[in-house]
Amino acid sequence: MKRIAFLFLLFLSLKSFGQLTPFERSNKKETAHYSEAIAYYEQLAKAFPQQAKLLTYGNTDFGKPLHLMVLSKQKVFDPVLVRKSDKRILLINNGIHPGEPEGIDASMMLARDLLKNNAIPENVVICIIPIYNIDGSHNRSGTSRANQNGPIAYGFRGNSKNYDLNRDFIKTDSKNSQAFQQIFNTWKPEIFVDTHTSNGADYQYTMTLIPTQKDKLNSILSSYLTQTLVPDLYSHMKGKGFELIPYVNSISETPESGITGFIEAPRYSTGYVALHNTIGFMPETHMLKSYDKRVESTQKLLQTYIDIIKRDAKIIGENKRKADAYTAQQNDFPLDWKLNRSVYDTIAFKGFAAKQKPSEVSGINRLYYDRDAPFTKYIKYWDKFEPSISVTKPIAYVIPKAWDKVIALLKLNNVKMHQLATDVKLSLQMYYIGEMKTSTRPYEGHYQHSAVNLNPVMQNVQFYQGDYVIYVNQASNRYIVETLEPQAVDSFFNWNFFDSILGQKEGYSSYVFEDTAAELLKKDPELKLKLAAEIQKNPDLAKSGRGQLDFIYKNSDYFEKTFMRYPIGRMQHDIKLNLK
Structure with missing residues (x-):
């Protein structure tokens, strides 16, 4: 009887929430406005209160709080209780660049379908930030991304202070960043996905992928990432009709000469989450593919993450616990990285022939990609990074x-x-x-x-x-x-x-300090020898009275110890x- 009652309630919920997303209603040509997206999630949470809750955190530079849609199978919306019940947490961030809105629309459909099909896994809690750069999402046009094929209108890359929020995760100049960090450090996700759209060369793939740089990531997490998670993402997405390729970061104008991995500094979202032993991903759909296909590939990729996390929940949780324990005991930390260009893989790449033709603007030869000349070639892929500075x-x-x-x-x-x-x-x-x-x-x-x-x-x-x-x-x-x-x-x-430490606050008047300096040299033979050694090393100092005075001043107790400290x-x- 209980199951029949549950199914009846589910049926009523589905009936009360039968509407399509703005993207679907527009024949898949438009992306949701901010107000539409939030209203949609509010309706979802109201229709499915047992499995969905819309929360707010902090504030943004636009004066609105950051929303978080939480999908949880058993009405557990407290992150502390979620972790106690040993569930994995997936955090999806959308619209950090609102002109790249695939994730905004894909996540709305993903949440609806998971709820209406009663398909939220028992062991995974899914957290969705509907639109992170609320500011930029209100600054809509159809022209700010000159190379992009749809949607009809979309938001702007910068926020209301003109910050690129995907450079703000350390300096935190924006309130958006503060609110995000509150969400991230409250929920502590094991896996993080930040949805984007690419720029650059033309090729056959709809979706490219930037995982957390494997060499920067904790070795326990890196092993799972490279041996299981990424290969399975590639395999499953190929089966769903959207073959993946690493983000096409070409070493020259066209990809045939090879591509390199992406080293994400902590200023970026995935670089920031790696500091906390969270595996991050930045999927980048291809700007020239039709918008409906870009959204479809994003939704299928997000569902693939959920499926893999559900399957590997125990090992993902155990890996995170081990990585955190290791980090607490770790002694040496890399602080900067360099690409090892002597180490590379060879990967199959499906592109289009790069050709030249006269420009209709200048008459000078210009690059174009001939979509009537597709190819598959093996190209070099450099993705080995090594520490250049450690402490x-x-x-x-x-x-x-x-x-x-x-x-x-x-x-x-x-x-x-x-x-x-x-x-x-x-x-x-x-x-x-x-x-x-x-x-x-x-x-x-x-x-x-x-x-x-x-x-x-x-x-x-x-x-x-x-x-x-x-x-x-x-x-x-x-x-x-x-x-x-x-x-x-x-x-x-x-x-x-x-x-402020780079500015000297005190100084001296030479005519007064001359007598003080003479006394210092008389009382401190070591200082006198130090000055002589400096003059021998730097003969020009012998000709500069001011220079010698300055040397004595900076090597005395009169000089402020805090300058440049x-x-x-x-x-x-x-x-x-x-x-x-």
Whole structure:
């Protein structure tokens, strides 16, 4: 009787929710507006309250909260209870670039079909962000992506502050990023998918795929990714009529010369989630394929993830637990990577012949792809990345409480932190910033630093009650190290969080300091020898009175110790601390 009653209720739910998505109603030529998408999910949640719930998190720069549609078989919508029941969590993010909207429409149909067919797996909870860049989704046109074949109208890449949100996962200039990180670190998904559309060459595939870079990923997760998950995605999608190929990142103008893997820094969504031992994917449908096929391939890919996660739920969960335990004990961390061009695979590639013809604009020969000349060729695929910079973790980092944005982001990312209970002077390794490069033009609102050289010194540094101590013995170690080490590609330092330390605050008047400098040389023979050695090494210094004065000043107690000193200390030895 209970089953009959359930089926009857299900029938009533289906009857009350029989409408198609805006994409389907438009003959598969249009993508849903933000308001349409949210209204659709609200109706779904109302029609299927036992298995669907629409939640909101934080806020966005557009003034609206970020929505999360949760599909759960047994009405378990609490992430803590989900993890206790040993279910896997899949997080799908759509519309980070709203001009690439396939995932928006595919996810709406996916959610509906899972619910109406009572097909949500017992052991998988599916979380869907309907549209992440709400701001950009309101800025609609049919022209901002000049090379794209549909839909009729779509959103804009930048958000309301003109940030590309897929460059904002470390610096977090947008409220969107804060809300996303709240969702991610609350639900802690094992698998993450961020839906996109490609640019670039023409070829036969509708769907290309960027998995988390295998060499960057924890080795336990990487083994499962490369040996099971990716091969099965390729096999299943081929069976569904949408053969996959790695994202076509060509080394020259056309793909025949070979393609390379994509190294996603932590600024990107998949690079960010990898810091937390989550396997990420960035599917990229091909811009020139018809919009209906791009949406269909996306929906089928998302369903394939669900099927594989359902099948492998236990091993995926166990791998994540092992990876987190390993990371908590890990000592050495790569901070930057380089492609090994001597190692490559050979893969079959289905393309179109690249030819030349006179341009109707300039009359000069131009590239085009001849779709009447398809081919299958074996091309080189370079996908071996190796660490170019690594660091050994300290026992702990000590952060003055003044650096509140850093502290807020660490807390947002579930980093366990302690505070000093009293003022204390600590012997720590401190970095002095040496030579570095700084971009001459802004990138995503920042004049980024790179190629940072460091001079580490042991110093006794005063810290105060309430300053933070972060022990590097936790599952969040990669996030901790890759944001707090200045030489890391996407460190907080490289994103200009600490630029105030690069400015000297005090100086001297030469005519006054001349007498002080003379006294210093008389009282400190070591300083005198140091100056002589510097003059011998640099003969021009012998001709510069100001230069010699400056050398004495910078090697005396008068010179400020904090100039160019990175303010976060590295505890090299276990010091007994009085913590709150």
